[in-house]
Amino acid sequence: MFRSLKLIPLLLTMAFSVIVSAGPLGIGSVATPEMIAGWDIDIRPDGTGLPDGEGTVAAGEGLYEAKCASCHGLFGEGEGRWPALAGGEGTLDTLHPEKTVGSYWPYASTLWDYIHRAMPYTAPQSLTDAETYSISAYVLYLNDIVDDEFVANRETFARVKMPNEENFYVDNRPDSKNERCFENCADPKAFEIVTTINGLTPTGHFKEDSGVAANHYDGNPSAASESGISKEKNDTKIVLSDKATLGKGVYDTACQACHNPGIAGAPRTGDKTAWVSRIDQGMDVLNGHAINGYQGADGVMPAKGGNMSLSNDDVINAVAFMVELSR
């Protein structure tokens, strides 16, 4: 029975068989234009790949604030340690280089390509072409590369010139010329020996009493960098409800990026102080904010965390998960 069931898909495949390729080994099937069109999402600096449609700086502002600002900041300055998108001009040759879209990126096409393929972080490839044009235009506007009248489309976008384009050159290594010397190769009197600052890295796996073992991801880099060592997690056992158990998977893919580190005013999961006033409002209010989005004094909650492919139940389950871990 099992065996014959397995055969069915095989027979179906053979019955509806695709055109066999005519390469030297005759392996594989012809990739049809329809198949390719769905996956061929890449954009090049010359504009190859840019789709029809257009977007504006004005439309981009609202989209950016709803979908991007919670991580990248309202003005592209970057929330917490998420990447800054704007600023940093004139810093690349200083001791504190800030590599942003405006100060560093050589091509505007990269912006369109990357936003479309990988952003928002929790909902990749969810933006329409028009949304991508608008958000790209707005990020260029935040960097003073286009003005507020800019309309982005295939023609205008490919013409955008980035200020740092000329400052890239192809790898010219090997650049160092060490010699295979064996005797008196260095002057020990000139040695300056710099040691490691203790407490910066986890060493609990080989040193006793030295802090936490680095066998899990704490997800709170700011706390770690402030105190020098990461904090040990509270091991209290929490028994999750069925709803919250279902919500954990959603949380891991859609919510934790903000609610683990606690960026953009997002209450950190497990931070009882941050959650208590929120939980007091009742689950209906919390679920409503999570599903429809919320702008509070502390920060922004994008609707469904910016991932519109989630169902309302997904979001409700994820909220249950966070609440049960945080009270």
Next chain:
Amino acid sequence: MGRIYEPSLPKLMEAIATEARGMKGLDRRNFLKGGIAAVAGLASVQIIPKASASSNLPPNLPKWQSHLGPGVVSKPYGEPAEFEDLQRRTVPWLTVDAASSISMTPLQDLEGIITPSGVVFERYHGGIPNVNPDQHRLIIHGLVERPLVLTMDDLRRFPSVSEIRFIECPANGGMEWRGAQMEALQFTHGMLACCEWTGVKLSTLLDEVGVKPDGKWILAEGADAAGMSRSIPLEKALDDTIIAWGQNGEALRPEQGYPLRMLNPGWEGNTSVKWLRRLEIGDQPWHHREETSKYTDLMPDGRARRFTWVQEANSVITSPCPEKPLKQSGFVEIRGYAWSGRGKIKAVDISFDGGVNWERTELKGLVLSKALTQFSYRTTWSGQPWLLQSRAIDETGYVQPTLKQLRDERGGWSIYHKNSIHTWNVMENGDVFNVQIS
């Protein structure tokens, strides 16, 4: 077998300490924590002390020899012994989110040149996709005569190769450009692994699709949430790029790109796109995010190098190291790894005085192109401090540079490709610390 009894507090503490002595790291801490909790609720506590550790030693009969062990297939897929502590680890503050982060290989615990698949370092730009191989496809299109869509079964029909190659993140050691920071070998050099990879040469697939004369570049794209993409020049593809489905004798691990990945031997790890779904042949590079915004090397003059693909010759001493201090005076074999993205390791030298004088080491085991290569130096240690260094030379004659030489060329902000000679300070008590000499 121990008997059940109600212990006094000192006895309980002693039993806990005895038990903990045989444990490592986290286990031990968790046990101690449990023990302390047990002390807190003492009135109801009963513990059964296991036989003390010494009873298994000669002349006694070890307890594991006194009865039968589990039979065949008690673990259909085996795992390391419970006493081992082989783990990937990360430094949490390095990145803001685990789905776009890095973990490191425990080089200090490895034996030989093959990295077990389960502890190969991880680098994700959008987490690990859970790809169903039956529904995974590789599309090859663009400037080709015959655009193809290939199933995993199709791919396995092609003539295959198996090759042992290292893979390294260009940020390996990158936290140390401006000073010694990492307190462990796993963190200074662990964005590195070496596996046997099985797959089809990309040149074979390109023959099958027929690259048009103006096809010069290949865009490789992953099926992960980041849609990871890199431009690869045709010369590399025709040279030694593999499209791999196998790793160390089994299917790729999900962390390593299951069911299909690119492998560009000797090149920075991110070019070896995982969860590979698409190859497009074009006449120019794409300049995507991971080859412009990231993985370009900022120089002190504010300009930046792009397409810095090759991982230049590098080496590190793995024993002793911070995790493996010297515990006894007398004979010691100093061991380490050397590797080069340009080919085979020709020689490795070692210095005990911070690079003033150098000795030749012996290469041992397999010496393969673009693979981890072991080196060994036999000596004695009598408690004298050492500034231990290793220096790799590859078959092109390239000599691994000093940190000063690299900084003179590149300053302190280029993040990637820091392959300079590394220094371990061995103290009088045998402890080992990461230091930099400038």
